[in-house]
Amino acid sequence: MACPSKSAEDPLFWIHHANIDRLWQKWLNMGEGRADPDSIANAFWWNKTFKFYDSSGIVKIFKGKDVIKIADLLHVEYDDVPLPNVYPSKRDKKHPLSAAQKAIIVSDLNGVTIPSSGARMQFGQANSNTNQRRTIQSKIPQNSKPNPSKKDSVKNIYIEFENITIANNSSGTIEIYLNPEFVKQLNYENEHFLGILDLFTAQAINDHLKSNHEQSALKINITPVVNRLGLSFEDLKQSEIIFINRGENINGKENQSKLVVSIGKISLVTYGID
Structure with a gap:
């Protein structure tokens, strides 16, 4: 069920992940008193915390009571179901990426x-496996500008992956990190964590491209990490990306x-600076 090319053939995956949330929302949208049951507030999972990944692969931690309306929280949209705007979306729909x-x-x-x-890769250098010694500092050097102030923070920085090929039908998760200091201690709580490589979306993109002869990229918004690490554009040009295969x-x-x-091509791109 964890294999992108095979998961949709699993009946449990299809029923639960592809249909249950969508059909429940359709039922709620019919109105006339339809609502989530009140009794769930007494369930054991109501205040338990769970780890989710949003549409960009970024980890989000929510309690059970926070995720009754999770689609908008994770920026997930159903093609055929208009969602009520229960929570304000973080995406600026007035200014989409162009x-x-x-x-x-x-x-x-x-x-x-x-x-x-x-694997590891450093922009401007030959790529290698994760056992080689890293050659770049994870922070700005001492003689460089310190962490940017809020007004100087960069906006809309994305890492883009093109021509993704999944060589087999095995399951696994690819975690992505920017300039980590210690490879062996990496996990999703690390400040260098960018997100996961969404293999399901990559597979869908590849299938779409084959039939439409188009070019597209899998994108992850890495702006929060770049600003947290205090990296400038010049730093990014020498940055190192680590891939952990879990x-x-x-x-x-x-x-x-x-x-x-x-992955055929990896780019760091910007859609403007505020």
């Missing part, structure tokens, strides 16, 4: 292959991932 405003900060045309051991966690033990993913 290709005309896109400016490339740096690109790597060599691409990278991510085996079970993971296997399935069964009974508290992580199995080695057999997933192999190749």
Whole structure:
């Protein structure tokens, strides 16, 4: 069920992930007294915390009571169901991302292959596996400008991945980090964590491109991480990306991932500075 190319064939995946939330929302939208049951406030999971990933792959921590209306919180949209605006969306729909405003900060045309051991790439240098010693500082050097003030913070910085190929049908999760200091201690709570490589979306993009002969990229908004680390555009041009290939966690033990993913092009881009 965790394999992007096979998951939709799993009846549980299809019924739960593809239909239940959508059909429940359709039912609620019919009105006439339809509502979520009040008794759930007494359920054991009401105040329990859970980890979710939003549409950009960023980790979000919510309690059970926070996710009764989770689609808008995670910026998920159903193609055929208009969602009520229960929570304000963080996306600025008046100013959507425009290709005309896109400016490339740096690109790597060599691409990278991510085996079970993971991979690293540094813009402007040959790529390698994660066992090699890193060659770039994770913070701005002492003689550089300190962390930017709020008014100087960069906006709309994205990492874009093109030509993603999933080499087999194995399950796994690709975590992405920017300029981490210690590879062995990385997890989603690390300040260098950018998000996960959404293999389901990548598979959908590839299927769409094959039939429409178009070009598209998988995007992750990394603005919060860039500003938190105090990185300038010049720093980003020398930045290092680490890919950790996580296997399935069964009974508290992580199995080695057999997933192999190749990325043809990786870019850091901006859609403007406020």
